[in-house]
Amino acid sequence: MMADTSKKISELRQDLVCGDWVVIAVGRGKRPHAFSGAPATFEEPREMCPFENFSGSDAPQPVLQSGSVSVIPNKFPAFAKGVCRVFSKEGPYTFADGVGIHEVFVLKDHARYIPELSLEEMSDLIRAYRDRYKTVSREECIAYVLIFHNHGREAGASIAHPHSQLVAMPVIPPDVARSVEGSKRYFREHGKCVHCEMVQYELVSKKRLVDENEKFVAFTPFASKIAFETRIFPKVHQSVFEMLEDGDVTLLAEILQRSVARLKKGLNDPAYNFFIHTAPVGDVSRYDHYHWHIEILPKTSVWAGVEIGTGIEISAIMPEEAAEFLRNITV
């Protein structure tokens, strides 16, 4: 018997990695274009830009120059070097200093964003991500390194000049811990990597496929937490991002840039975040079951009480429909 989708109000889908449920509200179904808002790109005069005028005694010393990308310390860091692993108590509670590292990847041009970069410039950025990851993850105290990018004020970008960031922290953040734990459990129960399982299924099913090349695949997750969420995985198992080989940098640059460009073109330049989820720092063999990937999350809706109270977004578009829409955008 065919499912009577005309009467279906919503669908619950279980995340294969962490076991969480998401809700796709079919009954509220919107057409893809209904998710477009005002463009997220904002202008800031070049003479006001903190990333344009690096001369003078106040100028930050780049910690890395990767072609067109300069990496500098964050002027207002969330984490900074210090004495690590000193845990203090207040009554029943535990706290510690926020020891770590916070850096900024500054793109060369003040107003040329990721979709407008040359493939070489985009590759410079990926190479900078990987090289700083390698260096920073070997520092004392570091349990996790997160590399991320914010576009638009609604996604938390406070400076218009295109840039990415790296935070290295002394604890494993909760969302990563749950993902790592889930993939470990899956490996124990099924004897294989849960992410490889998804990658292989998505490549065959093609229902949620957005893009692929020789080494990488981009798809909308079956249990998408956000409308138009896109994830990029290496096709072959690789637990830590720093294992990315020189020869694959350009292929990753290409698929990431194209995925971002699709959102920009299809949804009228939405604000978005992307970040790299990789295994925690430390003995690689402990995290063999993990599979690094990039998550791209456009801001197409506002989280209300139901989302904040449950951790579940009531998403108004099916991941299959989102994938078809994105796949058909020519970039």
Add this chain to the structure above:
Amino acid sequence: MMADTSKKISELRQDLVCGDWVVIAVGRGKRPHAFSGAPATFEEPREMCPFENFSGSDAPQPVLQSGSVSVIPNKFPAFAKGVCRVFSKEGPYTFADGVGIHEVFVLKDHARYIPELSLEEMSDLIRAYRDRYKTVSREECIAYVLIFHNHGREAGASIAHPHSQLVAMPVIPPDVARSVEGSKRYFREHGKCVHCEMVQYELVSKKRLVDENEKFVAFTPFASKIAFETRIFPKVHQSVFEMLEDGDVTLLAEILQRSVARLKKGLNDPAYNFFIHTAPVGDVSRYDHYHWHIEILPKTSVWAGVEIGTGIEISAIMPEEAAEFLRNITV
């Protein structure tokens, strides 16, 4: 030796219930008033309001009238009645119909918000929450009932007329599952309720206390996930919200209304959400270790890549400073 707070960049604090870490970025410390933005209250003509004109054949049938509050079915539900516990597979994935209930608590007046209600009207609302909770949680298929309130567009309110909502769903949502699991673990390890532990400590320490009365206490959590986050707990252990006694309705109404009014007065009417976290539906003895409470979360910042990629907000105010600020607001 005194801690050298002048050099401290940030503090990591561990949530006593779920074990997650949060980050308080002291180095970016802002004064409380710096969190104020434009007022969140928005106007909608009364003649356009879907909650103002209940006559005609299209009028929703209230499922409950609690004094000044009408409870009606949500016209665009995220969950609706259906056949429950039918799980289907697509490849490695699991999904199910979104079976459940979605209702709206409509306040009588089009433009009188929670801080402006009389104590009697506010009590009507609390009583309606509890009475619908009782009825709905006894329906088939229901694993969890979330009651929540959105104020302002940035908090997801799409209709200006003040209203709250109830969603009853067939799965336990991830954030609740983790909180329940954490309190169970704490009970196993320490032989007591983790929330009672916090309540007792906060009442004595007073550092994060915002308000209290005979039966309830409001404080900013030690590991606040959001700036100015406020939680309200019954002082005496109670696992499920529906155990709220008639005699305590007014005391809860009073402290919730005052907590919301403090945010409005102190932070220039921010958008906010509040919701009730209670034990899942079912055999109460299974969730004895849980302690229901209300979380009030103002929207004072935008979540960026670092928050979305980690699940940790880089909060720019110490919970102790937020509590002092809120405590000193006369409402």
